[in-house]
Amino acid sequence: MEIQSSIFGISSFGIHNPKTPFFPSKATPLSAPKQVLFKTHFSLSSNLSFTKQTLKVSASVAKVECEIGTINIFEDGLKRKIRKKNLAVFVSGGGSNFKSLHEATVNGFIHGDISVLVTNKPDCGGAEFARDKGIPVISFPKLKDGSGLSSHVLVTALRSYKVDFILLAGFLKLLPAELIKAYPRSILNIHPSLLPAFGGKGYYGMKVHEAVIASGARYSGPTIHYVDEEYDRGRILAQRIVPVLANDTAEELAGRVLHEEHKLYQEVVAALCEDRIIWREDGVPLIQCKENPNLYM
Numbered sequence: 379m380e381i382q383s384s385i386f387g388i389s390s391f392g393i394h395n396p397k398t399p400f401f402p403s404k405a406t407p408l409s410a411p412k413q414v415l416f417k418t419h420f421s422l423s424s425n426l427s428f429t430k431q432t433l434k435v436s437a438s439v440a441k442v443e444c445e446i447g448t449i450n451i452f453e454d455g456l457k458r459k460i461r462k463k464n465l466a467v468f469v470s471g472g473g474s475n476f477k478s479l480h481e482a483t484v485n486g487f488i489h490g491d492i493s494v495l496v497t498n499k500p501d502c503g504g505a506e507f508a509r510d511k512g513i514p515v516i517s518f519p520k521l522k523d524g525s526g527l528s529s530h531v532l533v534t535a536l537r538s539y540k541v542d543f544i545l546l547a548g549f550l551k552l553l554p555a556e557l558i559k560a561y562p563r564s565i566l567n568i569h570p571s572l573l574p575a576f577g578g579k580g581y582y583g584m585k586v587h588e589a590v591i592a593s594g595a596r597y598s599g600p601t602i603h604y605v606d607e608e609y610d611r612g613r614i615l616a617q618r619i620v621p622v623l624a625n626d627t628a629e630e631l632a633g634r635v636l637h638e639e640h641k642l643y644q645e646v647v648a649a650l651c652e653d654r655i656i657w658r659e660d661g662v663p664l665i666q667c668k669e670n671p672n673l674y675m
């Protein structure tokens with residue numbers, strides 16, 4: 379079977395790092411999470427605010443009433459009591475965002491591990507970095523020469539690595555609906571403009587910054603959004619603004635935006651791995667601040 383032969387590293391099936399089998403080491407199960415159902419009443423003002431009576435904070439557990447979901451937290455809410463998440467990163471190029479995320483998993487800023495790298499360019503800089511770090515590299519999608527995995531086999535492979543979240547970081551192919559359905563509210567992408575402006579088919583890499591400059595926009599910046607079946611149309615989770623200078627070249631703007639991308643993606647993925655994403659009743663995802671659970675960004 380395709381997946382079996384790939385496990386043993388027959389690279390024509392798209393597994394480029396045979397040293398690492400598909401089947402991960404068993405994670406030691408943590409004590410069962412204490413599920414706390416929350417109820418909250420959002421104010422009608424533009425800002426999200428909690429009325430005092432709905433926020434009861436005890437020394438060990440923040441008890442915020444929130445109707446829109448259940449947050450699994452452990453007593454004291456310490457990071458070490460939240461299960462470490464398994465991440466898959468998808469790249470097509472140099473992978474500076476991938477490298478930045480990897481660094482944050484190594485230094486503990488992100489409570490997660492990058493379990494696998496997926497790419498449509500097995501020789502790209504991101505794939506080379508992954509191989510250097512002993513991270514398995516999977517080719518996707520399937521190419522004309524027969525290499526690479528189909529969507530179905532890719533989902534099977536990601537399940538074998540127990541992947542919790544998929545992070546697109548400069549991946550330039552449209553994710554298929556099968557993958558999106560397999561990972562609901564669990565796939566993020568970073569885009570180098572303030573979506574919904576300058577997004578969609580044809581807007582990637584330097585093309586984005588060229589369009590921003592040509593438009594005369596005075597601000598740009600990265601957007602991190604959930605991925606749906608279309609390019610760049612998923613729910614926006616986070617943005618940062620970056621000035622566009624009058625004499626900026628596309629390369630200068632790209633460098634300024636990329637610097638903010640690295641910081642923003644680390645912060646967002648850290649929140650994701652600490653179960654600090656809250657879905658508002660109207661479907662807008664918010665990031666709960668680590669220091670103050672009743673503040674959101």
Ligand SMILES: Nc1nc2c(c(=O)[nH]1)N[C@@H](CN(C=O)c1ccc(C(=O)N[C@@H](CCC(=O)O)C(=O)O)cc1)CN2
Pocket residue numbers: 546549550551552553554567568569570578579580581582604605606607608609610611612
């Ligand atoms: N289902 C989804 N798949 C992907 C999304 C998404 O939001 N939903 N985001 C993209 C990333 N992206 C912008 O952030 C993006 C990437 C590529 C393109 C594009 O126009 N690609 C060209 C092909 C380019 C190439 O092969 O060199 C194309 O499709 O013609 C637009 C936006 C990742 N996937």
Ligand SMILES: NCC(=O)N[C@@H]1O[C@H](COP(=O)([O-])[O-])[C@@H](O)[C@H]1O
Pocket residue numbers: 469470471472473474475476547548549568569570581582583586636639
């Ligand atoms: N529309 C998708 C897109 O343009 N993504 C952009 O590709 C670059 C990848 O750089 P990296 O490989 O160094 O992380 C990043 O700027 C990312 O925002």
